[in-house]
Amino acid sequence: MTPEYQQGLIVRALGGFYYVKTPGGTYECKARGLFRKEGISPLVGDRVKIQLTGQQGFIEEIDERRNSLIRPPVANLDRLVLVVSVVSPPPNLLVLDKMIAIAEYKNIEPVLAVTKTDLCEDSSEYDRLCALYREAGFRVFAVSAVTREGTRPLREYLSDGINCFCGNTGAGKSSLLNAIMPDLALKTAEISQKLGRGRHTTRHAELYELEGGGYIADTPGFSAVELSRYEVIRKEELQRCFREFAPYLDGCRFTGCSHTCEKGCAVLIAAGEGRIAESRLQSYRVMYEDAKQIKEWELDKR
Numbered sequence: 256m257t258p259e260y261q262q263g264l265i266v267r268a269l270g271g272f273y274y275v276k277t278p279g280g281t282y283e284c285k286a287r288g289l290f291r292k293e294g295i296s297p298l299v300g301d302r303v304k305i306q307l308t309g310q311q312g313f314i315e316e317i318d319e320r321r322n323s324l325i326r327p328p329v330a331n332l333d334r335l336v337l338v339v340s341v342v343s344p345p346p347n348l349l350v351l352d353k354m355i356a357i358a359e360y361k362n363i364e365p366v367l368a369v370t371k372t373d374l375c376e377d378s379s380e381y382d383r384l385c386a387l388y389r390e391a392g393f394r395v396f397a398v399s400a401v402t403r404e405g406t407r408p409l410r411e412y413l414s415d416g417i418n419c420f421c422g423n424t425g426a427g428k429s430s431l432l433n434a435i436m437p438d439l440a441l442k443t444a445e446i447s448q449k450l451g452r453g454r455h456t457t458r459h460a461e462l463y464e465l466e467g468g469g470y471i472a473d474t475p476g477f478s479a480v481e482l483s484r485y486e487v488i489r490k491e492e493l494q495r496c497f498r499e500f501a502p503y504l505d506g507c508r509f510t511g512c513s514h515t516c517e518k519g520c521a522v523l524i525a526a527g528e529g530r531i532a533e534s535r536l537q538s539y540r541v542m543y544e545d546a547k548q549i550k551e552w553e554l555d556k557r
């Protein structure tokens with residue numbers, strides 16, 4: 256049989272097999288040994304060229320990636336939906352700002368889903384949180400997985416590209432995902448059954464197609480903790496990961512200003528005048544101090 260070549264998208268990785276969606280159908284593929292030699296493994300979200308012989312496929316080439324994450328193992332993400340509950344548990348802004356910064360660092364658009372709005376008696380409780388991040392330049396959706404309020408605009412916003420949900424444990428990721436994609440629970444249950452209950456492998460990831468377009472990447476056990484454990488931002492890079500700092504970065508008195516304590520720092524002045532939120536500056540400072548502790552060899556290793 257003469258081999259045939261196709262372009263496609265890896266929509267699922269499981270047990271050494273990759274499922275590649277092409278215009279002609281989805282094929283189970285193996286990766287060529289050469290990727291292993293080069294230390295590259297294909298990721299869900301990769302655009303690839305495959306060689307097909309009958310139903311069996313081999314991944315021949317991986318297109319250049321826009322970005323990739325280690326945990327979850329996904330490439331070419333367009334958006335990271337950061338799920339944060341307005342109460343129970345109350346939002347942890349430092350954790351949220353860390354997730355946002357990592358997304359910015361990776362050129363993934365951070366989007367906020369402020370959830371559990373149904374637990375608030377009046378909207379001022381979450382309006383403040385929403386306003387804080389809208390003013391910083393982000394898309395924010397106030398949602399409830401219980402009443403489904405606000406979930407439709409979010410779903411429409413996600414209807415192209417590859418999206419991934421991330422949040423603190425208990426924030427309501429799974430509930431929100433299920434509100435947006437009611438058949439997702441069923442699909443993940445099937446996978447759990449195949450893999451054995453509770454034995455999710457960390458290599459497993461899958462893209463689920465939203466009705467009407469777009470994908471949601473779902474990987475078991477993915478939380479905010481994992482994201483910041485595996486991704487590190489150098490201190491020099493941190494300033495560009497806080498988008499509302501951008502208009503001020505050229506205005507500091509000293510070149511190489513760290514924006515933490517310097518005299519004549521335009522970022523600190525803007526924060527003092529309320530043009531940058533105090534909590535965002537505080538998160539930046541904490542992350543900057545953390546980044547100073549990272550050793551060069553640790554960065555090289557990654």
Ligand SMILES: Nc1nc2c(ncn2[C@@H]2O[C@H](COP(=O)(O)OP(=O)(O)OP(=O)(O)O)[C@@H](O)[C@H]2O)c(=O)[nH]1
Pocket residue numbers: 370371372373374398399400401402422423424425426427428429430431478
């Ligand atoms: N009232 C209300 N409760 C919610 C909402 N979303 C989630 N919950 C509840 O919050 C708890 C945590 O929700 P999950 O969806 O399991 O949260 P998760 O982020 O997936 O948590 P992990 O699986 O631990 O990462 C559950 O008891 C949900 O029923 C919501 O919009 N409103």
Ligand SMILES: [Zn+2]
Pocket residue numbers: 507512513514515517519520521522523
């Ligand atoms: Zn400065």
